[in-house]
Amino acid sequence: MNQETAGPEAQRVEPVRNFSVLLSPTPRGARLARLLATEQLRSWELALSPADQIVAELASNAATHGRVPGRNFRLTLYVVGDTLRIEVTDTRDDRRPRLQHPAEEAESGRGLLLVDALADRWGSTAGPLPRKIVWAELRLPERWSATTSPCTRSCPGSLRYSR
Template sequence: MTQEITRTEHSAPTRQFTVLLSPTRRGARLARLLSTAHLGDWGLPTDPAAHIVAELAANAAVHGRVPGRDFRLSLAVHGDALLRIEVTDTRGERLPPLPGAVHVPSDDAEAGRGLLVVGALADRWGVDLGPAPRKTVWAELDFVR
C-alpha cells in the first residue's frame, strides 16, 4: 500500500519555533502550552492552533511513540499569513488515514476522533514521510489580519 504525500510550498518562515519533547502525555501537554505561549508572544491567535497541536502531539505520544526517541514540534509563520504546525515522530510505518479519507469511529469508541478535529480546524493537513523511520503530520492555518 502506498501513502499519498501532500506538500505545499512556502517562502522562508518569518517566525519559527522547534522543540523536541518526550513522547508522553506530559510532552503532549507541554507542546500545547509552548505553542500557546509562542503564538501569543508573536501576536497571533492561539485558537484553533492550540487544539491542533494538542491532537497531533497526543497522537505522536500514543501512536508514534518509540522508547528513547522524542517527537518534534515545529511552528512556522510564513509572511504573517499562514501558520504551519508540524509534529514529527519516529513511527513512519504507522500512518494516519489521509485527509479526506472516510474514517468515522463508532459512537462508543474512546479514540479515533483526533484527526477529525484537525481536519475541521485546519485549512489543510497532511502527512510527509521520511527520512526513514520518521513521519511528519502537519496542519496549516491561514490568517486574515
C-alpha cells in the same frame, strides 16, 4: 558600499517565524507541546484557537501512535506570509495517519477528524528515515492584529484576530 533603499514601490517583506522543540513521547510531552505552542503564539501575537487544539491532537497522536522508546517527537511552528504551519515529527514512518469514523460509543479516535475540521489543509509526509511529519496549515487573516479580551493577556484564549 551597498545600501538597501526602499522606494514607494517596494513591498513589505514579512519575516519567517519559526519555533521548534523536542519533547518526550508521553502524555506529559503532548501536554507540554500545547503549552509551549500557546506561549509561542502569544509571543507572536497570533490567535490561540484553533492552533492550540490542532497542536494538542497532533502531539497526542505522536505520543500515542508514534512512540518509540528512547526517541522524542518534535513540534515545529512556522509563520510564512499569511500561513501558520504546525508540524509534529515522530519516529514511526510505518504508521501514517488516516481519517477514521469511530463508533458513537467510542471514547477516542476523533483527533484527526478535529484536525480535518479545524485546519485549512493537513497531511503527512515522510521525513528522514524512520520519521514522518504530520502537518496542518491555518491561513491567517490578510491584515491582522492581536487584541486582548477584557480579562488580560494572560487569560487562556484571550488573543483574537481583529480587522
